[in-house]
Amino acid sequence: xxxxxxxxxxxxxxxxxxxxxxxxxxxxxxxxxxxxxxxxxxxxxxxxxxxxxxxxxxxxxxxxxxxxxxxxxxxxxxxxxxxxxxxxxxxxxxxxxxxxxxxxxxxxxxxxxx
Amino acid sequence: xxxxxxxxxxxxxxxxxxxxxxxxxxxxxxxxxxxxxxxxxxxxxxxxxxxxxxxxxxxxxxxxxxxxxxxxxxxxxxxxxxxxxxxxxxxxxxxxxxxxxxxxxxxxxx
Numbered sequence: 001x002x003x004x005x006x007x008x009x010x011x012x013x014x015x016x017x018x019x020x021x022x023x024x025x026x027x028x029x030x031x032x033x034x035x036x037x038x039x040x041x042x043x044x045x046x047x048x049x050x051x052x053x054x055x056x057x058x059x060x061x062x063x064x065x066x067x068x069x070x071x072x073x074x075x076x077x078x079x080x081x082x083x084x085x086x087x088x089x090x091x092x093x094x095x096x097x098x099x100x101x102x103x104x105x106x107x108x109x110x111x112x113x114x
Numbered sequence: 115x116x117x118x119x120x121x122x123x124x125x126x127x128x129x130x131x132x133x134x135x136x137x138x139x140x141x142x143x144x145x146x147x148x149x150x151x152x153x154x155x156x157x158x159x160x161x162x163x164x165x166x167x168x169x170x171x172x173x174x175x176x177x178x179x180x181x182x183x184x185x186x187x188x189x190x191x192x193x194x195x196x197x198x199x200x201x202x203x204x205x206x207x208x209x210x211x212x213x214x215x216x217x218x219x220x221x222x223x224x
Contacts, residue, residue, distance in 0.1 A: 004157070033212075041201065043158075043214040056211065090157055097210050100146055102160035 003027050006091050006106035013081060014114050021076045021109045023091030029104075031055075031097050032074040034066060035090040037108070043090070049074050050097045078111075086113045116141045116208050120215035127194055128223050135189040135218045137204035142182050145207040149178050149189050152201045152217070161202075162189070194222045 004025045013019055025032060033056075034046040048056035052068040063079045078085060088108040095101040117140045127133055137147070146165045150158040162171045162178040164187065170179040177190040187204055201217040 040216065042216050043203065043205075045212050048210065058211075092158075098145065100163065100165050102148055102163045103158075103205075103212075104160070105150075105157035107155075107157045 002106075003104050004091055004093055004106040006089075006109050008109060009107065010110050010112075012112045012114065015081055015083060017081050018077070018079045019081060019111070020078070021089055021091075021111075023074050023076070023106060025072055025091075025093040025104070027093055027104060029093040029095050030071055031094045031099070032068065032071070033092040033094075033103070034074065034076050035092065037088045037090060039087070047074075047076075048097075055097060081111075081113050083113050086111055116144075116206055116211070116213040118204060118206050118213045118215040120202075120204060120218050122218060123216070124219040124221075126221040126223065129194060129196060131194050131222075132190070132192050133194055133220070135191070135202050135220070137187040137189070137215055139185045139187075139206045139213070141206075141208060142185050143208065144182065145209050147178075147180055147187050147207070148205045149176075149187075150203045150205060152203060158203065191220075194220075196222050196224050198222050 031050045033048045037043045046060045047066045049068045065077045068074045091106040092103045094103045121136045148163045149161045164180040175192040201219045203217045205214045
């Protein structure tokens with residue numbers, strides 16, 4: 001009964017390829033997020049969606065395109081992958097935008113670019 | 115822009131010791147602050163969330179305090195156990211913009 005699940009867990013691919021990461025939450029939350037954790041373990045928010053609407057886009061290259069088909073899903077598509085995209089990507093959710101309830105995180109997708 | 119700093123970066127203590135992890139932030143106009151634990155190869159697990167109007171929160175052996183005016187939060191862990199070994203992250207919510215510290219890696223030795 002995983003609350004926030006991401007697939008795949010590992011993704012190894014060549015530079016220049018296009019790939020997608022999927023995220024689903026079964027908590028009934030309205031808000032979902034994508035974070036990037038670099039090799040120094042810094043977590044930075046990339047996107048936030050509330051009820052399928054984009055509310056945060058933090059200076060992320062437009063090669064990254066999030067898609068939210070419904071409020072339980074937030075997928076991340078990456079075009080023309082570059083070496084610098086290698087990182088762990090975390091999906092998270094929270095009850096709503098201005099919530100004093102905690103965020104719940106998935107286990108991450110480790111993306112390695114060859 | 116909000117900056118979040120955690121000190122120390124790493125900490126190694128013998129089992130049973132009480133310890134304090136520190137988090138400081140530059141912009142005091144926060145909505146809440148959250149402490150997380152991250153185990154290797156895993157996502158983040160929320161430990162405690164302190165609202166901006168609160169001074170502290172407690173859960174079991176954990177106590178988190180918040181001094182918004184001075185831009186500081188501490189996480190106190192009582193009677194540490196080897197199972198507490200993990201990286202601890204604090205995250206500041208600036209009205210739906212979240213800023214994370216780089217974490218404190220804790221090792222509790224049996």
